[in-house]
Amino acid sequence: MALRAQPVKTPAEEAIAASFPAFAARQARWGGAEVAKAREDGIARFRANGLPNRRIEEWHYTDLRSMLREAAAPFEAFSDDLARKAAAGAAPIALEGAARLLFVNGRYVADKPAAGLEVVDLTTAPSLPPVAAQALARDTAYAGNGAVALNRAFTNGGAIVHIAAGAPHVIHLDFREIGSEAFSTFPHVIVDVAEQAQVLIVESHRGSDDIAYQTNALIELKLAAQARVSYVRLNEAGAKSISLATLGLDIADHATFNLFSLNTGAALSRHQIFLHSDGEQSSIDLAGVTLARGKQHADTTLVVEHKAPRCKSREFYRYIVDESATGVFQGKIVVAPDAQKTDGAMKSQTILLSDEAAMNNKPELEIFADDVLCGHGATCGSLDDDQLFYAYSRGLPPAQAQALLLEAFAGEALERVADEGLREQLRDKVCAWLAQRVIQ
Known part of the structure; x- marks a missing residue:
């Protein structure tokens, strides 16, 4: 009889698994059966696989099992005073006429009325709207991702946002972490963009530099036909924090999605993007700037899947890495057999400012169609x-x-x-x- 070696669990993995039953019982009052099932699916995946580690190809350069020494307890001590304190702080970005959706330690706070939007607070909804239930039930390509599995297991707040067609919308998803000791948060936001709707979404993350808090955010967008979304993400997380963030997207016919990310915060950050283009003639533009110094570790990982013909995608990322910091860029373009006439291009460029700075670049193409125009490139050098x-x-x-x-x-x-x-x-x-x- 063959014996199968079982990986030794780290203290962080043991603490995460041990905390789940009591946490899930306390959170059972909201979300209904869909959330309960998502929790059980997430913790089952975690128990089977543990924290992501270097033996998993997509996590090769960001070994979370080694980097996460201690797992902070999920934040649950929410109060109105905490919400008021967070709401009183200045916004990191000035956006005229924006609907500000504030998330304090994972919980949604209706800081500014969202005129023309439909917003459901996940922590107060006894059951979920159909779009949210479908998002949780859908077995996406990234459902098995280690960070996503943990988010689904320990979601402690979030919102469902429906954006209707009509006048262009401006929305600020403002995530703020406040506390006096280490904690973890797992917000989940689902954004449903209606056909022909137009919206500018700004997502920002910030928190105290004095607390080693841990965040694991999951944001899922669904763009209907001819929707137009401009998305800007700003990571200014605290200097001692761990910031994991996942952006999952489904894009329909003739839809347009433009993303720009500026990443300067957190001791360890990973922004992962999973984009599924299932509509013809969709247009995708992903870009970003990462600035890292000290001993920061900054990872951007993305997968763009083209499933339909005559689509276009561009990925353009630049890194400036100083002192003993480490940058990571992993990008993959996948072109399915039916996605003929796909036009895809990916570029990553890095400037290293010291002998101790490091950069890991891994651009990839997987092409299963024969009538495409795709390319990638990566450079790394000094001034x-x-x-x-x-x-x-x-x-x-x-x-x-x-x-x-x-x-x-x-x-x-x-x-x-x-x-x-x-x-x-x-x-x-x-x-x-x-x-x-x-x-x-």
Whole structure:
């Protein structure tokens, strides 16, 4: 009889598994059978697989089993005072006329009325609307992902948002973490965008630099035919935090989705995107800038699946990695046999600012159709010596010269943000990060 080796559970894995029964019992009052089933499915996947580790290909460069030394308890001590304190804080991005949906330690707070939107609070709904129940029941390609399984098991709040057609909408999904000791949060947001609807969505994450909190957010979008969505994500999570975030998308015929991400926060961050394009002539543009220093570990992982013909996708990411930080970019474009005439291009470019900085690039193409135009590329290097010499010879001090070149490098990706006011606010954040650099 063959013996099968069982992996030794880490203290964090044991703590997560042990905390689930009592947590699920306390949370059983909301969500109904759909949420209960999602919890059981999620914890079953976790018990079978444990935390993601380097032996899983998509987690090879971000070994969560080794990096997560202690699992913080799920946050449950929500109060009105905590909500008021969070709501009183200044927003990280100024958005005129935006509906602000505030999430405090995972819980949804109706901070500003969402005019023209239908919003259901997951923590108060005894049962879920059909779109939410379908999202939980759907066995997506990413359902087995380790972070997604944990989110479904320990979801402690969130919302379902329906965006109707009509006047363009502006929505701010504002996630804030507040507390005096370590905790974990697992918000789940489902956004249903109706046919021909137009919306700008800004997602922001922030929290105290003094607390080693842990977040694991899941946001799922469904774009109906001819919907147009511009999406901007800003990660300014606390300096000691672990920030895991998953964005899952389904895109229908003639829909357009543009995403830009600016990532500067968290000790360990991973933003993973799973995009399923099942409609003809859809258009997808994904871009981002990651700025990492100290001992930060910043991971962007994405999978774009083209299932229908005559679709277009672009992925353009730039990293600036300083000191002993590590960057990760994993991108995969998958073209199904029926997705003829697909036009896809992926590029990742990195500037390393020290000998200790590291970057892991892994672009991939999986093409099963014969009439496509697809390509990918990745570069990694330092600042150009000739450009630096030119700047120095014009009298610019080293700090200013390097900042100008780095701002220009990040600026090419920032140009993909269509809203000028939003683009300039993001540029200011890049400049503020560069201004803090200490050149040895």
